[in-house]
Amino acid sequence: MTTITTTAAPGGMRRRAASFLHRHAGVRLSLLLSAPLAWLGLAYLGALAALFVTAFWSADVFTGDVVKVFTWANFTDLVTGEVYRTITLRSLGVAAAVTLIDLVVAFPMAFAMAKLASPRAQRWLVIAVLTPLWASYLVKAYAWRVMLSADGLLGWGYGLTATVVTLSYLWLPYMILPIYAGLERLPNSLLDAAADLGARPWRTFRTVVWPLTFPAVVAGSIFTFSLSLGDYITVKIVGGKTQLIGNVVYDNIGAANNLPFAAAVATVPVVIMLIYLAAVRRTGALENL
Amino acid sequence: MRSPRPRLARPSLVLAAALALVAVAGCGGGSSTTAGGGPAAGPGGGAFTPPKIDALKSLGPGEGQVNLVAWAGYAEDGSNDPKVDWVHPFEKATGCKVNTKIAGTSDEMVNLMKTGEYDAVSASGDASLRLIASGAVAPVNTDLVPNYKDVFEGLKLKPWNSVNGVPYGIPHGRGANLLMWRTDTVNPAPDSWGVVFDPASPYKGKVTAYDSPIYIADAALYLMSAKPELGIKDPYALDEKQLQAAVDLLKQQKQIIGEYWSDYTKAVQSFKSGDTVVGTTWQVIANLVQADKAPVETTLPKEGSTGWSDTWMVAAHAKHPNCAYKWLDWIISPEVNAQVAEWFGEAPANAKACEKTSDKSFCDTYHATDEAYFSKVHYWTTPIAQCLDGRTDVKCTDYSEWTRAWTEIKG
Numbered sequence: 001m002t003t004i005t006t007t008a009a010p011g012g013m014r015r016r017a018a019s020f021l022h023r024h025a026g027v028r029l030s031l032l033l034s035a036p037l038a039w040l041g042l043a044y045l046g047a048l049a050a051l052f053v054t055a056f057w058s059a060d061v062f063t064g065d066v067v068k069v070f071t072w073a074n075f076t077d078l079v080t081g082e083v084y085r086t087i088t089l090r091s092l093g094v095a096a097a098v099t100l101i102d103l104v105v106a107f108p109m110a111f112a113m114a115k116l117a118s119p120r121a122q123r124w125l126v127i128a129v130l131t132p133l134w135a136s137y138l139v140k141a142y143a144w145r146v147m148l149s150a151d152g153l154l155g156w157g158y159g160l161t162a163t164v165v166t167l168s169y170l171w172l173p174y175m176i177l178p179i180y181a182g183l184e185r186l187p188n189s190l191l192d193a194a195a196d197l198g199a200r201p202w203r204t205f206r207t208v209v210w211p212l213t214f215p216a217v218v219a220g221s222i223f224t225f226s227l228s229l230g231d232y233i234t235v236k237i238v239g240g241k242t243q244l245i246g247n248v249v250y251d252n253i254g255a256a257n258n259l260p261f262a263a264a265v266a267t268v269p270v271v272i273m274l275i276y277l278a279a280v281r282r283t284g285a286l287e288n289l
Numbered sequence: 290m291r292s293p294r295p296r297l298a299r300p301s302l303v304l305a306a307a308l309a310l311v312a313v314a315g316c317g318g319g320s321s322t323t324a325g326g327g328p329a330a331g332p333g334g335g336a337f338t339p340p341k342i343d344a345l346k347s348l349g350p351g352e353g354q355v356n357l358v359a360w361a362g363y364a365e366d367g368s369n370d371p372k373v374d375w376v377h378p379f380e381k382a383t384g385c386k387v388n389t390k391i392a393g394t395s396d397e398m399v400n401l402m403k404t405g406e407y408d409a410v411s412a413s414g415d416a417s418l419r420l421i422a423s424g425a426v427a428p429v430n431t432d433l434v435p436n437y438k439d440v441f442e443g444l445k446l447k448p449w450n451s452v453n454g455v456p457y458g459i460p461h462g463r464g465a466n467l468l469m470w471r472t473d474t475v476n477p478a479p480d481s482w483g484v485v486f487d488p489a490s491p492y493k494g495k496v497t498a499y500d501s502p503i504y505i506a507d508a509a510l511y512l513m514s515a516k517p518e519l520g521i522k523d524p525y526a527l528d529e530k531q532l533q534a535a536v537d538l539l540k541q542q543k544q545i546i547g548e549y550w551s552d553y554t555k556a557v558q559s560f561k562s563g564d565t566v567v568g569t570t571w572q573v574i575a576n577l578v579q580a581d582k583a584p585v586e587t588t589l590p591k592e593g594s595t596g597w598s599d600t601w602m603v604a605a606h607a608k609h610p611n612c613a614y615k616w617l618d619w620i621i622s623p624e625v626n627a628q629v630a631e632w633f634g635e636a637p638a639n640a641k642a643c644e645k646t647s648d649k650s651f652c653d654t655y656h657a658t659d660e661a662y663f664s665k666v667h668y669w670t671t672p673i674a675q676c677l678d679g680r681t682d683v684k685c686t687d688y689s690e691w692t693r694a695w696t697e698i699k700g
Contacts, residue, residue, distance in 0.1 A: 059689070083697045145555075149562040157494075157564065158548050236500075237555065240548040243699045251502070251692055257396035258689050 048270065055264040059257065066259055074264035084248070088268055091244040094164055095228035099175075101168040102224045103217065106175035111209075113176075114183035115191070129176050141166060141237045148238055158240035166238050167228050174223035182216025183209075218280050225276060229269045245269055339452050340424035342605045348433045348614055354386040355612035358401045358410040360599070362633045363461070363620075364389040373632050375625045383619070385612035395671070402426065402604060408613040409603050411461055414449035415671030415688075417600050421457050426602040428455045434618045439641045443660045449670060450600040458600035459617045462626070464635040464655065465596035465666045466499070466507070467587040469570035469578075471563065482511045482590050485568055486542050493545040497559065497568030500549035502688065502695035503669055506595050507569060508535040508542070510667060514592045523678035524595065525670045532686045532694060539698045549699070553577075560585055572655055573634025593665035597635075630655070636663075 021028040055074055058067045078084050113125045132140065144166040147153045156162060186209065194204040232246025245268055252262035280286060357364055364387065367374030376387045390407065392398040395416035402410050402425045412420055420426045431437040437445075437459060444450075444460035451457055470479060475492065485496050486508070498504055509524035512534055521531050547565055550556040556574050559565040561583045575587045601620060603613045619625055621638055627645035630637035636657035637643065643652035656662040670677065676685040686694075 077693075081693075081697075083700055086700060087696075145558070149558070150564045151562045236551070241543060241546045241699065243696070247699075248696055251696060257399075258692065261689075 051263050051266060051270075054260050055267055057260040059260050074261045077261070078264050078268070084265070084268075087243060087245055087248060088272075090160070090242070091229055091246075091269070092272065094160070094167065094244060095225045097164045098167045098171060098228040099221045099224045101164070102172050102175040103221065105168070106172060106179055106220065107217075110176050110179035110183055113180050114186075115188070126177075126180070129173050129180075133173055137170065137233070138237075140170060141234050144169065145238050158238050160239070160242050162238040162240070163235045163242065163244075166234050167231060170234065171224040171227050174227065175220035178216045178219040178223070179213060182213040182219075186212050214283075215286070218283070218286070222277070222280070226269075226273050229272060339421045339457075342424060342427045344428040344430040345433060345603070345610050345614060346430065349611045351383050351385045351612045351615060352609040353384060353612070354388060355409065355609045355616055356388045356390070356407045357616065358390050358392050358398055358407045360411050360413075360633075361391050361393075363411045363599075363629060365629075365632060373628065375619070375628050379616065379619045379625075383612065383615045385609070385615055387616070399423075399425070405604065405606055407604055408607040408609045409601055409616055411599050412458065412602050413597055413599050414668050417449050417458060417602060419671070420602060421452055424605055426457060427605040427607075428457050429459060429603055429617070431456055431459070433614050434459055434621070436618050436621045436623075436639060439623070439639045440621060441638060441640055441658070441660070443663055444598065444638055447598070447668075449598060449668060450602075458602040459621055460638040461599040461601055461620065462630050462633065462635040462638050463596060463598040463663065463666075463668070464572060465589060465594045465663070466569050467572060467575065467594065468567070468590050469560065469575050469585050469587045470567040471560065472584040472586050474563070474566045478586065478588075479567065480588060480591055482507070482592050483515070485545075486511055486515075486538060488541050488544060490545045492566050494547045495564065495566040496542070496545045496547060497556065497565040498539075498542065498546055498549050499569050500551035502691040503595075504569070505532070505535050505539065505691050505694060505698075506667065506669070506672075508538045510595060511592055512538060522680075523676075524667050525672045526676040526678040526680065526685050527672065528676070528680075528683040528685055532690070536694050536698055540700075543698060543700070557581075571634065576634065576654075589662060589665060593667065596663075596666035596668050598668045627651075630657075 021031070054066070056070050056072070058069065058071050058073060059065070060067055109129075113122055113129075117125055144162070145158075148156050148158060148162045148165075150157060156165075190208055190212075191204060194208050199207070230246055232244060232250050235242060235244050235247060245265065249262045249265045252258045252265065277286075364376055365373045366376035366387070366389070376389070380386055390401060392401055395413050398410055398412055398416045399419050401407060402420055403423065410416075410420070410426070412426075417426075440460050444463065446454060446456060447460075450460060468479060468482060468484070470484070472478070474495075475484070484490065484492075485498065490496060499507070505527075506524040509521050509527055509531065512519055512531075513521045513524065516534065519531050519534050521527065527535060548555075548559065550559070550565075550568075553571065553574050556565070556568075556570060557577045560570075560574070560578045561581055570587065572587070575585060578585045601617050603610060603617070607613050620629065623639050623641035623645045626637045626639040626642040627647075630642060631646055631648065631651055634655075636652070636655040637646075640658065643657055646652060648654075652658055671688045672686060672691060674684055674687045676683060
């Protein structure tokens with residue numbers, strides 16, 4: 001730093017700027033945050049806003065052009081159509097089941113990784129958990145298709161169960177990693193203390209481990225829940241004759257070229273996730289993340 | 290539309306290609322949603338008057354390049370299989386460099402052509418009419434396409450490639466959706482679509498159907514003969530009542546469906562494993578399943594069938610019209626048309642292509658010269674509000690209604 005301060009004009013400018021920023025924390029913060037906030041605001045929230053606006057337009061059935069005239073028709077269809085309610089409930093059920101299965105599988109695994117394995121084994125286990133993420137989503141889904149086929153390894157056939165199983169497999173790492181990170185932060189001394197005070201394993205889990213790792217579990221569940229809610233490819237591959245919200249969105253864009261209605265349908269998972277996040281916030285889990 | 294491309298490719302390649310397609314389309318089904326033939330109405334759509342655009346009068350020197358919008362497998366440059374390449378020979382022969390944009394659906398094709406950046410497109414029937422109506426494509430001067438004279442008469446001046454007797458494109462190839470079954474489980478051999486619509490089917494849970502709103506036309510086609518009192522004349526022109534009948538039939542069919550297919554590798558695999566034993570298919574799928582020694586048989590049922598027919602069209606404001614015309618002539622030249630047809634798995638448009646196929650029985654397998662066969666095929670088209678069968682006293686259901694109906698059928 002001293003070399004910089006001894007140089008003439010540019011260094012002086014830099015120094016003045018540095019001291020100005022040092023005195024004005026607000027300016028410093030806004031400069032730091034402007035780029036990521038612009039990204040969040042324009043690219044992310046902007047896209048969501050565009051989606052929402054499009055949902056109030058309609059599409060010309062012959063040419064497929066979007067007609068930019070305000071209408072409630074898409075939402076009326078969505079709310080009055082019984083089939084969309086059924087599909088929404090089914091998608092919710094799938095997302096919940098996947099989240100639960102992943103939680104049940106991931107927690108013991110993460111616990112073993114964080115608390116039982118040696119540091120060296122820990123590194124390898126993390127790599128092992130991450131490895132499936134390097135393989136293509138489609139390869140994994142098709143692998144399950146082959147396994148579930150009547151003459152395959154499992155032979156369970158296709159359908160809603162197959163979809164839940166496959167999605168649980170696909171999103172498992174997203175549940176393991178946050179829980180693993182959460183458990184790593186949990187000091188071993190707390191477990192020892194609980195044992196010293198006579199708590200059995202189940203009680204230790206219920207009163208010490210679970211409350212302290214709950215925010216991590218919530219973080220994992222947000223991943224598995226939202227990823228399952230938006231999925232439409234796995235269900236196409238192993239879902240047999242079922243369909244989820246994602247398929248309705250896809251069919252309306254890909255087949256019918258009805259972008260406005262697809263946008264209206266796409267707001268459903270967004271709303272569900274907002275409700276989910278609001279519910280999670282109430283538990284206080286987000287503050288502890 | 291469908292993209293069953295590598296008839297000759299090895300299974301691993303097929304899978305890789307399918308996965309690539311899946312990735313491009315966002316999903317396997319994506320590539321196969323809206324394909325088409327044309328409305329079976331009177332010659333030339335008739336439901337609309339196209340904008341006045343003149344066809345090219347004479348051919349000049351090539352512009353050095355041409356921008357194409359094509360189905361996967363229609364403009365192969367050897368990148369999928371070094372032996373499958375008719376783009377580089379074209380570039381060498383004409384000096385026109387080919388830039389290909391692969392489109393996954395008819396809707397994508399329409400949108401791409403509307404940008405005005407492309408010179409020619411391999412449109413399916415539904416896309417072709419929309420392109421003509423919106424003024425995106427120009428009529429084609431067939432005198433400038435010498436090979437046009439060898440195209441099967443059954444493909445010329447059809448409702449999906451002409452309006453009021455004015456040709457708007459050059460036929461590329463065609464195919465039918467067939468009924469396929471496994472001979473070891475399905476007995477007796479079916480000759481009617483009734484086998485996939487029978488609620489008391491012994492093959493319950495092992496029946497398949499095509500996962501697209503356009504499949505409603507298959508149900509309508511069956512109803513044409515099964516319930517003549519409905520008065521369905523054209524499976525793509527359904528009024529509210531007729532659509533409801535088709536939807537009811539498909540809802541009933543859902544009870545016996547094992548799975549819907551939209552990506553052809555999925556169909557190949559489930560017929561091979563026996564998860565599916567009977568259902569609608571394409572010739573290319575049947576070939577792949579038979580190549581793997583699975584006992585399947587196909588037929589064109591007595592009710593006829595749905596199918597597709599594609600057309601090469603030239604953009605209204607093409608920047609490279611001369612190269613585009615050269616491409617049109619190239620793609621239907623006997624050798625190249627034979628190559629495309631064999632690679633893609635469809636009947637060629639050029640009669641002389643049949644002598645040039647590497648598999649000498651190819652044209653027989655695909656019924657290329659069999660007009661009686663294709664007269665039973667109702668080419669896919671997008672249903673529109675104006676009834677395509679000429680009725681004016683009712684309003685027909687359009688494709689967006691079909692899409693919602695399809696969502697409802699799948700439930």
